[in-house]
Amino acid sequence: MLKGLLFDMDGVLVNNLEVHRAAFAEFFRRYGVERSFEELSRVFGMGNDDIMGELMPREIVERVGIRELGYEKEAIYREIYAPTIVPQAGLLEFLAESEREGLLAAVGSSGYRANVDFVLERCNIGRYFRAAVAGDEVTRCKPDPEIYLTAAAKLGLEPCECVVFEDAEAGIESAKRAGIKVVALATTFDRDFLSHTEADVIVDDFRDVNVAMLRRLVEEA
Numbered sequence: 001m002l003k004g005l006l007f008d009m010d011g012v013l014v015n016n017l018e019v020h021r022a023a024f025a026e027f028f029r030r031y032g033v034e035r036s037f038e039e040l041s042r043v044f045g046m047g048n049d050d051i052m053g054e055l056m057p058r059e060i061v062e063r064v065g066i067r068e069l070g071y072e073k074e075a076i077y078r079e080i081y082a083p084t085i086v087p088q089a090g091l092l093e094f095l096a097e098s099e100r101e102g103l104l105a106a107v108g109s110s111g112y113r114a115n116v117d118f119v120l121e122r123c124n125i126g127r128y129f130r131a132a133v134a135g136d137e138v139t140r141c142k143p144d145p146e147i148y149l150t151a152a153a154k155l156g157l158e159p160c161e162c163v164v165f166e167d168a169e170a171g172i173e174s175a176k177r178a179g180i181k182v183v184a185l186a187t188t189f190d191r192d193f194l195s196h197t198e199a200d201v202i203v204d205d206f207r208d209v210n211v212a213m214l215r216r217l218v219e220e221a
Helices: 017-031 037-041 048-055 058-064 066-081 091-100 113-122 146-154 169-177 211-219
Strands: 004-007 104-108 131-133 162-166 181-185 201-203
Touching (some): 017 066, 113 131, 181 211
Parallel strands (some): 104 131
16 A cells, blocks of 8 residues: 655656756866766766766865765755746656655655755745655665665654655665656656666656556555
8 A cells, every 4th residue: 555655756756957067067067077967967867976986086086075075066066056946847746646645755865964955945845745755875786776765764664665766877776676656757868768767667858757656566466
């Protein structure tokens, strides 16, 4: 039986791909590093420590610190995004429906807690979420299942009683490894790309989602 909804943040609660690209561009400029969009795309959905380890030269990581680099990049992101941030299309209506239907909700993001709090506050959606798990609060980020297993546990639910909303391959793998059905939003990656992942359902955004369809998804063998 469906009892809980677990939401990734970037690309799910907010459609922020272009903002992250702009923030990375400024961040890389500060350190004289050149990276392509294709290189960035390969690490979307991963934790910041893993991203910095993949994209930043070892000398810079050792000199500045991997966690400090992540904090700096995300501070740039929040500064850029603050004036224009809005919830994902259809999210507010879907959250209201889910609340009326008695479903519990949690955020499960590889992003830092400061970013999670920023999105929940600026989009005025914090009241819908009983719990949140961020990448700097776990030992292993996506594609490891720890984030979604922890989020379900914080709601007092079994993973099989939840549905995850994701937009990236690493997050989809994380949810499936946790034993959770996945609805993928074609926001960061297109439907063709997502069709090659383990996502159970692919939608454009929350305007294509309702509680009845999610209940049917969970009840499927």
